[in-house]
Amino acid sequence: MTVTARQVEIGVFAALLGAMLLLGFSAARWRRPHSLHSLEEWGVGGRAFGNWVTWFLLGGSMYTAYTYIAVPALVYGVGAAGFFAVPFAIITAPLAYLISTRTWSVSHAHGFVTSAEFTRARFGSRGLAALVAVTGIVATMPYIAVQLVALQAIMKTLGITGEWPLTVAVIVASACTFRSGLRAPALLSIAKDVLLLWLVLAIVLLVAMSGGWSAAFRGAGERFTNDVSPASGLLLPEGGWVGYLTLVLGSALAIFAYPHALTGILAARDRATVQRNAAALPVYCLALGLVAMLGFFAIGQGVRPVGGDLNTVVPQLFHEVFPAWCAGIAYAAVGVAALIPAAVMSIAAANLFTRSIYREYLRPGASPREEARVSRWVSLLAKFGALIFILLLDPQFSIEFQLIGGVIVLQTVPAVVLGLWTNWFHRWALAAGLLGGLGTGLLLLYLIPQRAPDGRILKAHFGGSNLPLSQLGFDTRSAVYTGLIALAVNLIIVVAATLLLRALRVPAGIDATRPADYFADATTAAPRHSDALLDGPTRPRVGAHAAR
Amino acid sequence: MPELGARPARRGWRWLLLIPILAPLPVGLYNRLEPQLWGIPFFYWYQVGCAVLAMAVTTFVHRMTRAGR
Numbered sequence: 001m002t003v004t005a006r007q008v009e010i011g012v013f014a015a016l017l018g019a020m021l022l023l024g025f026s027a028a029r030w031r032r033p034h035s036l037h038s039l040e041e042w043g044v045g046g047r048a049f050g051n052w053v054t055w056f057l058l059g060g061s062m063y064t065a066y067t068y069i070a071v072p073a074l075v076y077g078v079g080a081a082g083f084f085a086v087p088f089a090i091i092t093a094p095l096a097y098l099i100s101t102r103t104w105s106v107s108h109a110h111g112f113v114t115s116a117e118f119t120r121a122r123f124g125s126r127g128l129a130a131l132v133a134v135t136g137i138v139a140t141m142p143y144i145a146v147q148l149v150a151l152q153a154i155m156k157t158l159g160i161t162g163e164w165p166l167t168v169a170v171i172v173a174s175a176c177t178f179r180s181g182l183r184a185p186a187l188l189s190i191a192k193d194v195l196l197l198w199l200v201l202a203i204v205l206l207v208a209m210s211g212g213w214s215a216a217f218r219g220a221g222e223r224f225t226n227d228v229s230p231a232s233g234l235l236l237p238e239g240g241w242v243g244y245l246t247l248v249l250g251s252a253l254a255i256f257a258y259p260h261a262l263t264g265i266l267a268a269r270d271r272a273t274v275q276r277n278a279a280a281l282p283v284y285c286l287a288l289g290l291v292a293m294l295g296f297f298a299i300g301q302g303v304r305p306v307g308g309d310l311n312t313v314v315p316q317l318f319h320e321v322f323p324a325w326c327a328g329i330a331y332a333a334v335g336v337a338a339l340i341p342a343a344v345m346s347i348a349a350a351n352l353f354t355r356s357i358y359r360e361y362l363r364p365g366a367s368p369r370e371e372a373r374v375s376r377w378v379s380l381l382a383k384f385g386a387l388i389f390i391l392l393l394d395p396q397f398s399i400e401f402q403l404i405g406g407v408i409v410l411q412t413v414p415a416v417v418l419g420l421w422t423n424w425f426h427r428w429a430l431a432a433g434l435l436g437g438l439g440t441g442l443l444l445l446y447l448i449p450q451r452a453p454d455g456r457i458l459k460a461h462f463g464g465s466n467l468p469l470s471q472l473g474f475d476t477r478s479a480v481y482t483g484l485i486a487l488a489v490n491l492i493i494v495v496a497a498t499l500l501l502r503a504l505r506v507p508a509g510i511d512a513t514r515p516a517d518y519f520a521d522a523t524t525a526a527p528r529h530s531d532a533l534l535d536g537p538t539r540p541r542v543g544a545h546a547a548r
Numbered sequence: 549m550p551e552l553g554a555r556p557a558r559r560g561w562r563w564l565l566l567i568p569i570l571a572p573l574p575v576g577l578y579n580r581l582e583p584q585l586w587g588i589p590f591f592y593w594y595q596v597g598c599a600v601l602a603m604a605v606t607t608f609v610h611r612m613t614r615a616g617r
Contacts, residue, residue, distance in 0.1 A: 080579075080591060087572035090599045094565040094606055214587025234581065235591055241575035248572065272614065279606035285599035293592060 005324040010158050012328025013335065017169070020191055020336050024176030024184040038368035042181030043113045043351045043375055045267040053186055054277050057344075058264040059284045060189030062255065063089070065150040065338030066402075068291050073310040075295025076303075078232040079224050083292055084244050088251040089285045097278035099256050100265045102420045102518045104274045107266050109520040110513065114348070115262055115416040116356040122419045124509020125427035126360045131434060132412050133356035136259040137382075139409035140349045142401030143260070144386035147342040150311065152390070154331050157306055157315035163391055173339045174383045177346060178376050182267055185343040188336060195333035200287050202326055207297060210321070216293070219300030239478040243466040246481035254410045254483065256417050259348035260341065270522035342383060350378035400462045404445055407465065407483040411437035414494050420518065427509040429497035437490030444482045447471060561612040568602035 040046060049057065067085060074082030103115070112118050116136065120129035148166060155165055176184040207213060217234065224233045231237055236244055255261050268274045291314075298317045306312040315334070318327040354375045359366050366374070415430045448471075450463025466479035502508075572595055581589040 083592065083595065086595050087598065090572055090595070090602050091569050093602050094568045097565055097606055097609070098562065212587050214584070217587060217589060234589055236575065236579050241579060245573060245575050272610075275606075275610050275614075279603055279610050282599035282602045282606075285602075286596060289592070289596035289599070293588070 006159060008324035009319065009328045009331065010160065012325050013154075013158065013331040016195070016329065016332035017335050020188055020332070020339075021172045021176060023191055024173070024188050025179060027176070027180035027183040027187040037372050039113050039351060039354065039371045039375055040111070040368070042372045043347055044263060045182040045186060047108065047267060048269055049186065049267045049273070050269050051273050051276050051280075053190070054264065054268045054273050055280055056189040056193055057182075057186045057267065058261075058277060058281060060185060060192055060337070060340040061260050061264050061344040062092075062341075063284050063288060063337070064147055064341040065334050066146045066341075067288065068334055068337060069150045069153055069311050069314050070146075071288065071292045072295035072298065073305075073313045075292050076298050076313045077295075077310055078229070079220065079234055079296075080236045081231065081240060081244060082295065084247045084251070086285060086289045086292060088248045089288055090282055091248065091252050092255050093278050093281045093285075095252060095256070096265075096281070097275055099417060099420065100262075100278065101271050101274050103256075103262065104265055104268060104271060105520040106420070106513055106517045108522065109517040112355075113263075113266060114259060114352045114355055115257070115412070116352055119415045119419060119430075120356065120360075121512040122423055123415065123425065123427040123430060124511065125431075126356070128415065128427050128431050128509075129356045130360065131431055132415055133352040135408060135412050135434065135438070136257075136352050137349045139405035140259055140345050141382065141386060141389075142405045143258075144342050144345045144349075144382060145389050146402045147338040147345075148386055148390050151335055151338040153309065153311040154315050154335055156309070157312050157319060158331065166391075167387065169335075169339070170342075170383055170387045173343060174346075174380050177343045177379055177383070181372075181376075182263065182344070182347055185340045185347075186267070188340050188343075192333060192336040192340060195329055195336065196287065199330050199333050200290060202322065202330070203290060203294065206321055210297075210301070213293070213297075216297040216300040220296040223299050237477070242469075242478035242480060246484045247466065250410060250481040250483040250487070251406065253413055253417070253487070254406050257409045257412045259352055260345040263344055263348045263351070272521075342386070343379075346379040346382040347375070349382045350375040353378045403465050404442065404462070407441040407445060407486055408438060410483040410487050411441065411490050413487060414491060423511045423513075424498065425494055426498040426501040426506070428506065429494045429501055432497050433490040433492075433494035436493040437486045440489040441482055441486030444485060448482070558613045561609050564605055564609050568598065568605045571601055572598045 071082060071085045076082075103118070106112070106118060110117070110121055112121070114133065114136070116129045116133035119132045120126050148170065151169060152166055155161075176188075180187075207216065221234050231240070265274060268277065294314060294317060298313050301317065301321060303313060303317045303320060306316055315331065318330045322330060354366075354371050358374050359371065363370070411434050414425065414433055419425070419430075444467050445465065446461050448463050448465075448467055449457045449461065450459040465482050467482050467485065468477075468479045470477070578594045579591055581591070583590055585593040
């Protein structure tokens with residue numbers, strides 16, 4: 001019996017993925033804490049991750065498989081406009097230096113594991129905190145689903161059909177998270193980056209051996225000149241910069257509101273770890289830029305997506321140009337890159353539920369052990385919810401919902417991000433702004449049709465995230481990212497309502513944070529939360545950091 | 549505890565972070581093909597280059613603001 005290239009690919013993919021998941025299982029023992037039974041340990045890794053682990057974890061949770069699959073797919077489809085993910089990722093790093101250090105400090109000082117808890121303390125309203133938590137959970141769920149869509153795209157390319165392979169992968173990955181908490185994705189991220197580094201080297205070699213980038217861009221340029229779409233090309237079309245810029249800014253702000261991005265930050269050991277990571281994270285942008293340009297390379301190589309599904313362009317390219325074993329490694333890298341953010345997202349969503357809904361409304365006296373137990377089960381629920389979602393509905397729905405999710409989560413920016421600098425906003429004004437922004441965003445998304453390259457309308461609603469300004473009566477071909485318009489409406493409501501509520505002397509919430517909390521560090525903080533007292537600043541350094 | 553948020557003079561270095569934040573934003577200026585680098589149009593290599601700039605500036609700011617400790 002001869003072994004086909006496909007069988008080698010599937011074998012390497014399955015073996016590596018299996019090895020990774022075993023690693024995830026043993027993560028509970030990695031730098032073993034005295035107990036995994038508190039949210040501090042299960043949900044934010046004991047706030048003990050050093051420079052390297054934090055870097056891998058942040059890279060693993062923010063640069064998702066969906067990014068590595070969908071960004072080149074978009075570049076393959078429209079060219080320059082698909083490249084927005086790169087500048088977006090770049091500006092998040094210096095912004096994180098300014099924003100995330102404050103978030104880390106105030107969370108460390110008060111023992112927060114989510115941003116909703118910060119909102120509660122800052123603006124003195126558990127209702128607002130619950131609203132922020134629910135918004136975060138709703139925005140995160142479809143994000144988990146699109147990770148599974150990415151995994152499904154790989155399996156589709158490999159010819160693995162049916163529902164059970166995806167189900168098995170999700171069950172095993174969920175069990176890892178259930179057992180090991182944030183330690184599982186952290187350890188997996190390190191292993192994943194070894195595969196990713198291999199993939200990057202393989203891509204560089206491959207492009208060099210097949211005529212270099214000039215051949216790829218020449219081929220892509222020819223296709224874009226010959227196709228009917230006015231929007232596609234090696235450069236942005238006339239007026240296209242407005243949509244590009246607003247998408248970059250909106251996505252960058254949204255990252256600081258997404259619950260899963262915060263989880264990795266809070267797991268850092270001290271302020272300097274967050275700052276060093278802000279300096280080092282753009283390394284991933286280099287990898288992302290390279291992978292994004294693979295879209296052009298795929299055009300030059302004449303790659304055709306499987307069954308017209310653009311998400312299969314990258315997996316199909318690997319299959320056509322890499323040797324089988326190397327393609328198997330590439331698939332495993334992307335596969336693990338799907339399971340890591342899915343794990344972190346489910347942990348983040350679970351923490352939001354436990355701290356801002358369960359502990360506030362259902363069981364106010366919940367012990368740390370009970371909190372960890374509730375979070376574990378909710379994380380399972382989040383993953384299986386996402387799985388059922390994509391198995392029962394058209395995967396296209398989860399992609400649409402993810403698009404909506406970005407617009408939704410952006411509406412928590414005034415409370416979660418601007419709140420780091422000011423407590424001027426009134427709690428009810430923030431709630432009203434959030435709801436107003438959500439309404440505006442959803443309405444605008446509903447009004448955006450999806451058009452075929454020749455201008456025909458394929459789908460009447462939820463066809464994209466950029467609103468053509470011509471639809472608002474402007475005589476231009478530019479488009480603006482819906483999320484930013486909704487955020488502007490949100491902010492106007494917040495400011496107007498704050499002024500009004502103050503004039504009416506409606507009592508504002510009491511700010512439980514002090515200015516010094518925003519600069520607190522691992523060595524100087526005086527933790528007031530019982531959990532922070534347990535494993536706070538006096539905790540001895542263990543494991544990988546003992547030598548530092 | 550005044551020492552927590554202290555070192556205001558050194559924190560002035562953080563304004564340098566505006567450079568990498570603003571660099572990828574003037575889309576109209578870099579939306580062109582030439583000059584190319586290794587066959588890559590300017591539009592693409594400029595933006596990837598911004599990542600290197602971000603690392604350099606952020607590392608510099610981190611060093612300058614921590615030097616006094």
